[in-house]
Amino acid sequence: MLYLSGGDDNPHVRKAREAARQRQQLSLLSVQEGGLPLNVRDRLLEQARRQNTERHCFTSDLSVNELSLVHLAGYEPLGQIMGSAVCYVAQDWLPYDVRQDGFSFALESLPQAFNEARQLGLGRLSQEATLLGATGVVGVRIETTTHEWTENDIGKELLEFTAIGTAIREKGKTAPIAGKQGSKPFLSNLSGAEFWALQQAHYHPVDIVCGYTAYAHMPSRATISRLRSFNNQEIKEYTDASYKARRLAMSQLEAEANDLGVEGVVGAKTVIKGSMRGITGVEQNMMIFYFSCIGTAIAPIPPDTRMHLPTQHSRGLLPVISLKDNL
Numbered sequence: 383m384l385y386l387s388g389g390d391d392n393p394h395v396r397k398a399r400e401a402a403r404q405r406q407q408l409s410l411l412s413v414q415e416g417g418l419p420l421n422v423r424d425r426l427l428e429q430a431r432r433q434n435t436e437r438h439c440f441t442s443d444l445s446v447n448e449l450s451l452v453h454l455a456g457y458e459p460l461g462q463i464m465g466s467a468v469c470y471v472a473q474d475w476l477p478y479d480v481r482q483d484g485f486s487f488a489l490e491s492l493p494q495a496f497n498e499a500r501q502l503g504l505g506r507l508s509q510e511a512t513l514l515g516a517t518g519v520v521g522v523r524i525e526t527t528t529h530e531w532t533e534n535d536i537g538k539e540l541l542e543f544t545a546i547g548t549a550i551r552e553k554g555k556t557a558p559i560a561g562k563q564g565s566k567p568f569l570s571n572l573s574g575a576e577f578w579a580l581q582q583a584h585y586h587p588v589d590i591v592c593g594y595t596a597y598a599h600m601p602s603r604a605t606i607s608r609l610r611s612f613n614n615q616e617i618k619e620y621t622d623a624s625y626k627a628r629r630l631a632m633s634q635l636e637a638e639a640n641d642l643g644v645e646g647v648v649g650a651k652t653v654i655k656g657s658m659r660g661i662t663g664v665e666q667n668m669m670i671f672y673f674s675c676i677g678t679a680i681a682p683i684p685p686d687t688r689m690h691l692p693t694q695h696s697r698g699l700l701p702v703i704s705l706k707d708n709l
Contacts, residue, residue: 444548
């Protein structure tokens with residue numbers, strides 16, 4: 383059980399509390415502007431100052447194999463970083479035609495909230511990498527969670543977006559002045575092993591791109607009849623709606639990649655799921671397909687800056703390292 387503390391007439395205590403309150407307000411203002419909380423900035427700046435000293439100690443979610451291959455690619459880990467955002471998902475206003483049989487349409491509120499949360503979350507991940515003086519981030523794991531407020535309305539949810547990865551920098555590169563802004567670090571959802579293999583193919587990661595959509599379909603009477611049948615059969619309306627969801631999401635991903643001017647996207651992770659949602663005043667339930675695709679946009683490495691795996695080891699043999707992270 384929590385209790386409220388009583389007042390304190392000590393002027394030093396009041397001054398400390400006022401300073402803490404002002405700092406909290408400044409921290410909240412930073413978050414409102416898409417930045418990081420002040421305590422996070424302070425911790426990262428201190429961590430950056432410890433680089434190249436005996437007090438430096440990195441944290442990472444890389445496996446031993448991944449760490450070895452990241453080193454072979456010519457990079458060193460700086461620390462584990464995170465970007466997060468929680469957005470409110472407003473209720474979608476449904477078109478009147480939703481009462482028609484076989485009517486389908488794309489929802490707007492959830493994809494808009496997802497894209498806003500993604501931009502804020504990945505933006506904060508990039509800011510943390512910049513504060514550490516990183517060249518880029520590998521092994522980015524993205525998790526999205528929705529917390530429903532109601533059971534029967536579309537929307538009225540909180541969407542939580544979290545991205546966690548490991549900041550890395552080229553070996554031997556002098557660490558920049560702590561907190562100094564430089565070129566934007568690359569972001570990649572590739573594992574350490576995949577990052578090494580990508581370097582050997584003479585490509586480098588540029589940024590994480592994504593496509594996301596929520597597509598709704600109101601079943602026709604014929605489909606409802608099939609759903610009540612005792613025979614196995616394809617529900618063609620739902621198949622068609624899932625393909626439409628995919629087309630919208632992939633179009634968004636390709637548009638983001640084209641805007642970056644990259645050659646392609648690798649490591650794309652695709653998730654599609656469907657759920658039945660009830661609508662107030664409508665007898666039948668609506669099927670909603672959620673389709674997301676997240677990958678790493680890549681570009682060729684210029685020939686004069688390409689790195690190659692050494693042909694000899696210190697003992698005359700190359701190390702043998704599995705590319706499978708679970709071994």
